[in-house]
Each structure stands twice: as C-alpha cells, then as structure tokens.
Amino acid sequence: MASGYNVTALKTIWIKECTRFLRIWVQTLVPPAITMTLYFVIFGSIVGERIGDMAGFSYMEFIVPGLIMMSVITNSYSNVASSFFGAKFQSNIEEMLVAPVSTATIIAGYVGGGLARSLLVAIIVTLVSFAFVENVQIHHAGILVLSVVLTSTLFSLGGLLNAVFAKTFDDISIVPTFVLTPLTYLGGVFFSVSMLGEAWQWVAKMNPILYMVNAFRYGFLGYSDVNMAVALTVIIGFNIALFAVVYSLLERGVGIRT
C-alpha cells in the first residue's frame, strides 16, 4: 500500500506533468488536432469515398477509431519520453532522486501525465471526427475505455523506457520514427487485416498495435479483426512486462544514477 508521502509525491509529479504539457499546448494539443483533421479530410473524405465500405462500415467510420488510437499512442509515448529525458538532461530528475519517492511512484506519476495528455488528445480528435462522421456510435463503453487507458499506459511506459536509455534528444525520436509509426500504419488503422492473404494476416497478428486498434474499434463499432479476449490479454501482458522492465531499470538506477 502506498504510504502518505508517496501519495503526495504522486500528486505532485502528476500536477507537474500536466502543467508542463498544458503550458506548451501549442506543441502538445494543437498538432494532433491538425494532423488528424488532415487524415480525416484526405483518407476519409477524398480517398475514402472511392474506397467504399470496409467490413460493413463507411471507410470514414472504420478509420476514426484507428486514428484516435494513433494519436493516443504517439502522444503518450512522446509526452513521457520528452518529459523524462528533459528532466534527465536538465538534471532536475535529481529533485526526485534525492527525495524519498519510490520507483513505482515516479513511474505512476509520469505514466499519469502521459495518460492525461493522450486522453485529452483523444477527446479533441473525437470532437474533430464529429465534423466528418454523422453518427458516432459507441458499441461497448467498457472496452473502449479499458483499451484506450491500457494502450496509453503501455506507450507511456515505452516512452519512459526510451528516455531511460536516451543520451541525446535524437535518441528519443528514433523509436517513434522507425518503430512506432510503421507498426501503427501496419496495425490496421487504415485497413482490415481480413483483406490480407493468410500468410500476411499471420505476420500482421505479430504486431501488438493491431490488438490495441482492434480493441478500440470494437468499443466503437462492435467490429474487430481479432478476438477481444486475446486482444485484452495481449495488451495487459505487454503492460505488465514493460512495467517490470522499467521498474527494474529505475530501481537499479540505470540511466539516472552513476
């Protein structure tokens, strides 16, 4: 059970993190709104009309959950990666390290910040989507919320892991560019994996982002390319594994203590 000082410390880190991304809202909240508007216009309206239906839904309806999830993934990752690396770079991580803040509290505080930003972005992108989709339906609110929270937590942990090892600002842009973006594009945001051949379907199902996008899409549309129980198990499993890795690294002082 968290002791009193850790609860106060957790609140402090969370407030600090939220204050940070709200202070620079032009860099953190506006770009996803603009980018997603462009996606909606180009892929949804212009290209989507020629594509027609996808899995029984209009193409725009089909891609909205995936695009929201894409913003959640990139924003939770980049928020924690840049904030934690910035704290390392300016050495103000030491403010926490000299204080009796537990490793779990530090992780929870930063993940909480990533969650807050990505959920705010998710709400903004959803509001933007209203301009393009006539009837936004919610099939299963529980799975919708669970999948977005777990995905945001997972990528916040990923951002933290990246920041632990990063030595320069370039190091925190390598993973989003070379790993996250390709996996997200291939994770069923823009297409249903049922359109692929059997062999490629098997390859696609090795991508964990596919399960997150599909779980979220199921929450909205009631449609998924993968079994929901499998999807949630994969997401929870990755969360546990990544938390264990990050906890172990920070506890040993990797990247933060000499």
Place this chain on the structure above:
Amino acid sequence: MKALSIKGLRKVYKGGFEALKGIDLDVEEGDFFALLGPNGAGKSTTIGIVSSLVNKTAGSVTVFDYDLDKQLVELKKQIGLVPQEFNFNQFETVTQIVVNQAGYYGVPRKLAHERAEKYLKQLGLWDKRNERARSLSGGMKRRLMIARALLHEPRLLILDEPTAGVDIELRRSMWDYLEKINKQGITIILTTHYLEEAESLCRKIAIIDSGEIIENTSMKRLLATLNMETFVMDLAPDQAKPELTGMVSRQVDDHTLEVDVEKSAGLNKVFEQLNEQNVKVLSMRNKANRLEELFVGLVEKGRQVKEHKHG
C-alpha cells in the same frame, strides 16, 4: 548523536577509476562542517553517495543513525541538498520549483505553500515567486536552491560549492543566513573553493584528496598547526626600503611590505628592526591566506607520502 557517519566508503566508477578509497568521516549533530579538496578529490562523489544520487561500491553511510542501505526513506528525509550545478527546471516558476520539491518529500501542498512563503521571504526571493527560474540572476538561482533544500525542513543541509559565482555582498548575506540556520539546529556540511568561507563559517574541517581523507579535525586545531603567519604592513611614503634580517620579507611595492613571522618568535623583532631603520608603519593586517597555506601544504604532503610509498 552523529549527523553523518561514513565508514570505509569506496566508489569505483565504470572504467575502473577509484574516486573514493575507503574513507571514514563523522559529523556531529549541530556541526558546521567543511569538506575541502582540490577538483576531482572525491567531494562531490561523497555528497552524491550520501544523497543517494551515486551508487556506492562498498562501505556504510548513516545519517542520524538511519542506514543508507536499510532505511533509505528515513535517511532521505533528514537531508537537504544544494548541488553544485543548477538542477531545477528552468521553465518552472520559483514557487513551482520549491512547492514541487516539498511534494516529493510528502509535504501537503497547502503546507508547502506556507513554507515556500517563509523561506522565499527569508532568502529574498518572495518578489520573484512567479518568475520563471531561467530569468533569475546567478545569485538568485543559488538562493533558490537553498530554499528548495529547506522546504521539507531537513536536519542536515549539504551544500556543494554554494557560493560559486556569487558576488561578495551576496556571499556574505548567504554566510549570515547559513550561520543563522545552523544556530537554529541544522547541521551543515559544505564544500567550497573559497577557503576564507570555510575558515570564517566552519568549526570542523576535513580535507580530501585523491579519494582519501588526509585531515579531519577542528578548524581551531588545524589553524593552530600553522607555525608561520604572514603580515602585510602599509609603510609611510618616501622612505628607504627596509632590510630585515633573520626573517623572510618581501617588498610588494613602494609602500607595502610582507613579512613571514614564526608564531613563537612574535612581532617585537620585526618592529625593533623597522624602528632602527626609521621605517614608519601606518597600518598592519594579517594576510588572509592561513587556511590556503595549510591546505596546499597538506595536499602536497599527502602526495609526497604516496609517491614515497609507491617509489
């Protein structure tokens, strides 16, 4: 009670550099303690280990009897750290920095704001409370780090070069403040390059060089070991240059004479000779380099002993 007790502390960095070679150090509660040493001697590593920013290789550290390995949470609560480099978020305001730091120690936000007002006022930063840290002057940033370190009201305050780059007036006011809080019961350990600072503030002193403690005693006792003192005399203008025999003297310029005098010899012989030569002395002062002489002497002596051992 010991505020800090270090036994056999070793630190070997990756790559094999041994920064600390098994040092022992005790600081009593209420002390004003100076830790001196040349650059790279191991001062910051020692402070880093005590404040748990650096992992030790071997040895034990206790702070007010709390063990670094077994009671880290309690140990951390006892310490306030003022590091050498500015390590706060430059984009946060003065209030955010100190209130957040208190939060990491579990101080509730309302109480943290009350304490922030108290310490920012004491350190002359209250008017700057809503300014971003990057807009502060160097001296203000130093004071901000002191305020930040005090907000959880620690019993041991560790300052690593607290007055580096601070002008003389501000340095004096910081000395006064540190003396005041020391009198209120806070144990203070400071490292400094300004030997005058250590001499005027600290009652105990340890000198560290190449990862080893080469002296650990009271300031009085250390200064008492100095058997030579240098006096600076201001001479009246337009008179012949004095020639002193049986002692070392230097004519710095036309009207300034420096004389090295053995403590046991006294000053009478100096003035006898000056009177015989009709040299008029307008004023005299002690050259404020006593600790510096000792420091250089001790460090050199320690190195000679090591060379002898290894040679």
